[in-house]
Amino acid sequence: MFFHIVLERNMQLHPRYFGRNLRDNLVSKLMKDVEGTCSGRHGFVVAVTGIENIGKGLIRDGTGFVTFPVKYQCVVFRPFKGEILEAVVTMVNKMGFFAEAGPVQIFVSNHLIPDDMEFQSGDMPNYTTSDGSVKIQKDSEVRLKIIGTRVDATEIFCIGTIKDDFLGVINDPTTV
Amino acid sequence: MSDKGGKAGSLLSSKGSLKGKDDSAAKAKARKVQFSTEGLESIMSNGAKSGGKVDKVANGGKSSAAKDPHQNEHRVDQELPENFKCLMDCEAAVMLQGIQDHMVMLSRDPAIKIPASFDKGLHYAKSSSKHSNPESVRNILEPLKNHGLTESEICVIANVYPETADVVFALLPSLKGKRGINSQPIEDSMNELAKLKQPM
Numbered sequence: 001m002f003f004h005i006v007l008e009r010n011m012q013l014h015p016r017y018f019g020r021n022l023r024d025n026l027v028s029k030l031m032k033d034v035e036g037t038c039s040g041r042h043g044f045v046v047a048v049t050g051i052e053n054i055g056k057g058l059i060r061d062g063t064g065f066v067t068f069p070v071k072y073q074c075v076v077f078r079p080f081k082g083e084i085l086e087a088v089v090t091m092v093n094k095m096g097f098f099a100e101a102g103p104v105q106i107f108v109s110n111h112l113i114p115d116d117m118e119f120q121s122g123d124m125p126n127y128t129t130s131d132g133s134v135k136i137q138k139d140s141e142v143r144l145k146i147i148g149t150r151v152d153a154t155e156i157f158c159i160g161t162i163k164d165d166f167l168g169v170i171n172d173p174t175t176v
Numbered sequence: 177m178s179d180k181g182g183k184a185g186s187l188l189s190s191k192g193s194l195k196g197k198d199d200s201a202a203k204a205k206a207r208k209v210q211f212s213t214e215g216l217e218s219i220m221s222n223g224a225k226s227g228g229k230v231d232k233v234a235n236g237g238k239s240s241a242a243k244d245p246h247q248n249e250h251r252v253d254q255e256l257p258e259n260f261k262c263l264m265d266c267e268a269a270v271m272l273q274g275i276q277d278h279m280v281m282l283s284r285d286p287a288i289k290i291p292a293s294f295d296k297g298l299h300y301a302k303s304s305s306k307h308s309n310p311e312s313v314r315n316i317l318e319p320l321k322n323h324g325l326t327e328s329e330i331c332v333i334a335n336v337y338p339e340t341a342d343v344v345f346a347l348l349p350s351l352k353g354k355r356g357i358n359s360q361p362i363e364d365s366m367n368e369l370a371k372l373k374q375p376m
Contacts (some may be wrong), residue, residue: 001261001262001265001328001331001332001335002262002263002264002265002268002297002301003260003261003262003263004261004263004271005259005260005261035291035293035294036291036293036294038293039355044293044297045293046272046293046294046297046298047271047272047275047294048295049271049275071295075263075268075271075272075297077293077297082326082350083332084332084335084336084347084348085335086304086336088303100296100302101300102293102296102297102299102300102301103292103293103296103297103300117328125364143336145347145356164346164347165193165346165347166338166343166346166347167347
């Protein structure tokens with residue numbers, strides 16, 4: 001899910017950036033440092049939407065760098081356990097399938113795929129029901145529920161399920 | 177689980193509160209990478225709550241899970257700080273599109289790179305957004321707050337766009353049971369939403 005939040009960060013700026021463009025330089029550095037990063041608490045920082053406040057700079061002892069406390073608003077994407085979302089399948093194998101929802105990767109194990117769906121190998125590996133009516137393959141859109149998350153240094157990885165009611169394929173790319 | 181709570185207490189006593197500060201290096205040290213269905217609540221409680229409360233939260237999570245498995249399943253807002261504002265996908269799409277329009281000008285500067293997560297986030301928000309007018313969706317679903325739904329549950333309903341109240345209760349089991357949420361207001365809201373359905 002997307003969230004709009006206020007975060008605070010201490011930005012260090014080299015004296016070469018001081019002058020009348022100090023604020024612009026600070027904001028550019030903030031965006032470079034923060035956009036695209038990921039943390040367990042906030043999720044992926046998708047974009048900085050605005051600057052709330054830039055505090056007074058403090059000169060660090062022994063160097064010429066100055067530290068500015070910056071409060072900024074940003075859009076983050078953070079998946080939660082129990083969340084229902086729609087994802088696009090990126091890879092299918094006999095262990096399950098991988099799907100992507102925004103910047104987040106989700107894995108659905110074959111144990112969490114309905115029992116009436118079986119893995120079919122081939123050029124386009126897929127999971128298909130016995131009557132062939134429902135197929136999960138690359139580029140299929142599926143509705144799934146997040147049942148667990150794992151946070152790395154740079155990304156969030158989730159485990160999902162489609163075994164509950166009203167979960168599963170929304171859109172089969174072959175029928176579009 | 178109890179030794180997890182103990183570890184959390186000692187980590188927090190040395191680190192102090194991590195409220196609001198975006199200090200990813202400290203967080204990487206403080207947080208273990210783990211993968212469990214119950215892990216998220218205890219991990220979030222490490223960062224969000226003070227040391228004294230951690231044990232209570234960890235134990236409380238366990239006992240309430242034993243009493244009512246649906247209670248903790250989607251209480252997203254339990255671990256969210258107050259300034260976290262949930263966004264529907266349609267609202268996020270509008271916001272990110274506005275930012276991309278600005279970025280078109282910035283991207284002429286070769287030093288500025290647009291991160292991959294922005295493109296993926298924007299593409300996802302646009303493709304999963306089922307409503308062309310976020311404000312009207314917000315107006316329809318906002319009254320559900322008076323009937324006991326949380327902000328995060330309302331956003332999930334808007335994102336998933338279920339057809340009936342039965343689908344809502346199936347997908348959000350936290351609405352069932354002790355909270356005794358009436359299905360009629362949800363049914364009415366789903367009917368209103370159906371009228372707004374984006375033309376293909």
